[in-house]
Amino acid sequence: MSLIAVFDIGKTNAKLTVTTRSGAVLLETRTLNHVVQTGRYPHADVDGLWAWLCQTLQSFSDRLAITQFVTTTHGATAALIGDGELVFPVMDYEWGIEDEALYANERPSFQETCSPKLPAGLNLGRQIAWLANTQPEAFAQVTSILMYPQYWAWRLTGHAVSEVTSLGCHTDLWTPSTGDFSSLVAKKGWRHLFPPLVSANTVVGTVLPTVALETGLAAHCEVIAGIHDSNASLLPYLSASSKGESLTVLSSGTWLIMANIGGDVSCIEESADMLANVSAYGQAIACARFMGGREFAEIAGQSLSPCAEADISRLISESIFALPAFAETGGPFMGKSGKITTDRVLSAEEKYALATLYLVCVTHYCLQKLGSQGRHVIEGGLAGNPFFAALLAGLDSSRRVYCSDDLAGTTGGALLLCQTDNIPIKQLREIVPTLSDAIQAYYDVWLESALAH
Structure with missing residues (x-):
């Protein structure tokens, strides 16, 4: 074998x-x-x-x-x-x-x-x-x-x-x-x-x-x-640009990197930590990014306890926000100091919910700057978060969000380099939006506070 x-x-x-x-x-x-x-x-x-x-x-x-x-x-x-x-x-x-x-x-x-x-x-x-x-x-x-x-x-x-x-x-x-x-x-x-x-x-x-x-x-x-890890995640999807399909891949780990395949590279802004990565085929791909995994861990704490929808809804109704940024390196809010807008003690589940809401808000902000439309595929650890994808879908009615069943898109992409032609296509789950009205109102206030913070 x-x-x-x-x-x-x-x-x-x-x-x-x-x-x-x-x-x-x-x-x-x-x-x-x-x-x-x-x-x-x-x-x-x-x-x-x-x-x-x-x-x-x-x-x-x-x-x-x-x-x-x-x-x-x-x-x-x-x-x-x-x-x-x-x-x-x-x-x-x-x-x-x-x-x-x-x-x-x-x-x-x-x-x-x-x-x-x-x-x-x-x-x-x-x-x-x-x-x-x-x-x-x-x-x-x-x-x-x-x-x-x-x-x-x-x-x-x-x-x-x-x-x-x-x-x-x-x-x-x-x-x-x-x-x-x-x-x-x-x-x-x-x-x-x-x-x-x-x-x-x-x-x-x-x-x-x-x-x-x-x-x-x-x-x-x-x-x-060998290959750069975020570019490995892109490999299964690169054919989309040749077909004229709008597709954005969100590769999540320590960094959350959003790559708009086939998008307009002229949209990138240096001050927002946007850039053009270069694909395995040499094409420039417009990207935005921030240290999503690092910031999630800072907000959620060491004892990760996945939340319920009720925890998300409670934080939204109480207007509790995490304002950027919780990592010193990279991202559109680089240079700002992270702040949580409540003095009450949050449970472990609420911290997980708040970290999820924070990542949803920063990701949506970055995707808007990228001008990404159509399909959005989430790779890596965030594909296993029970609410991230659904809340992200809820922020834009035209956004179709999918999660890859492969939680390690970098490994799967690297595997494709080994001249194998019979690896099954990744299974993608389309995500149903959740809390659409509530998350849109929450994001509007979060963005105003984040920019003023």
């Missing part, structure tokens, strides 16, 4: 899934994605992830039947390689880089890259420029700049490649209109550091003999180039 392994590295968790070529899951296990706080700056624990991956594969009884391996990861992350190893630790993009004035003079315009100015290291070009400017002798040892999915492909095979979905993810490194590197790359003289560009589904090579020993993978196991 021929099996496929998908290594899915999110900002919060990392997951390994092993499936048959028809998509049947045989193994699914996860670990926390730790950030190492020691050293000059916080960085990804790549050696810890590697050890966990090797141990997990070794414990999987059918590992020798894995014939293909593919990685999908969060964006804004790169590995700088020299002499067969990391020259620098892989920077955590949430670290606050203090180079505002210098990088402001170096980065390309929003009009060129469709990449908004973001805080911390969310513009990957800023991370690389900081390393080059502050540690020039070490930077001179760099021979390859690898996007994060391709770092793992390199670590497995020893072959270095580049791929467009991670290059085009608010990095300042890519120009979507020309399909080429940006003026920043030319200005800094980095072009030769980026390996050859390949498609996300390219077979980079087979696993190294040393990797085969560490993991138990067969020496003939092929490694696929």
Whole structure:
């Protein structure tokens, strides 16, 4: 039996899934994605992830039947390689880089890259420029700049490649209109550091003999180039744009990213953290986003207790709001401090309800800015929220909302890269709107308060 392994590295968790070529899951296990706080700056624990991956594969009884391996990861992350190893630790993009004035003079315009100015290291070009400017002798040892999915492909095979979905993810490194590197790359003289560009589904090579020993993978196991996680979620739906259908995919995890496939890219606003991501096929896709998973957790608290409709209705009737923002990074309300407009103690169920209402309001605000119409498909964790989709549908009578039964759209999308043609089409559940009048009135007051807050 021929099996496929998908290594899915999110900002919060990392997951390994092993499936048959028809998509049947045989193994699914996860670990926390730790950030190492020691050293000059916080960085990804790549050696810890590697050890966990090797141990997990070794414990999987059918590992020798894995014939293909593919990685999908969060964006804004790169590995700088020299002499067969990391020259620098892989920077955590949430670290606050203090180079505002210098990088402001170096980065390309929003009009060129469709990449908004973001805080911390969310513009990957800023991370690389900081390393080059502050540690020039070490930077001179760099021979390859690898996007994060391709770092793992390199670590497995020893072959270095580049791929467009991670290059085009608010990095300042890519120009979507020309399909080429940006003026920043030319200005800094980095072009030769980026390996050859390949498609996300390219077979980079087979696993190294040393990797085969560490993991138990067969020496003939092929490694696929890999893909940015939100773009992996889009893969099953990209054909919609060629058919002229209006379709927006909401990929939810630590981030909630809304991608309007086939929409007008000219709508994006830098100040609202809107951008053009680049699909696996090289097309620019208008997107809006905020840290929905992070903010939900901040509002709902550690003890998650799913709410009932009565909890939602009570908060609406009492005009209790969560006003943005509850994460310091990204989103249309970046820079504002989160506030809950009540002094009474909320139950765990009410906190869950309030977090749901908050995400519905911010999402609707972003979708209106995107000008999205027609079908809206919710992927990832929010597809399992009992009220998010129905309330979102209730805010716009023309909006048709669906939930994917696959709560891990990134993994499923990455699986499609492995040249499989018999994976079942995802089942989509159409959602019936709920509390339409009440949620519309609630949103109007929330928006006025959010903008004034």
